[in-house]
Amino acid sequence: MAKKLVSIEGMKCDGCVENVTKAFSALNGVNNVEVSLENKNAIVDGDVAEADLKAALADTHYSVVAVENM
Ligand SMILES: [Cu+2]
Known part of the structure; x- marks a missing residue:
């Protein structure tokens, strides 16, 4: 399973x-x-696109600044 x-x-x-x-x-x-x-990060385990991670925080006070595969 992929981790980001x-x-x-x-x-x-x-x-x-x-x-x-x-x-x-x-x-x-x-x-x-x-x-x-x-x-200041999260380890996300699963099959999820970078765009979806960014979109998940779009209406919050937080923002995704980088995503890398682990
Ligand atoms: Cu807080």
């Missing part, structure tokens, strides 16, 4: 982590999401 490292801007607290976790978890094909406030 998603760099995220705008997270400031555990509430932000929860919001991003929920947004990514709701996407089709996503099996697991681990968001790190400290590292």
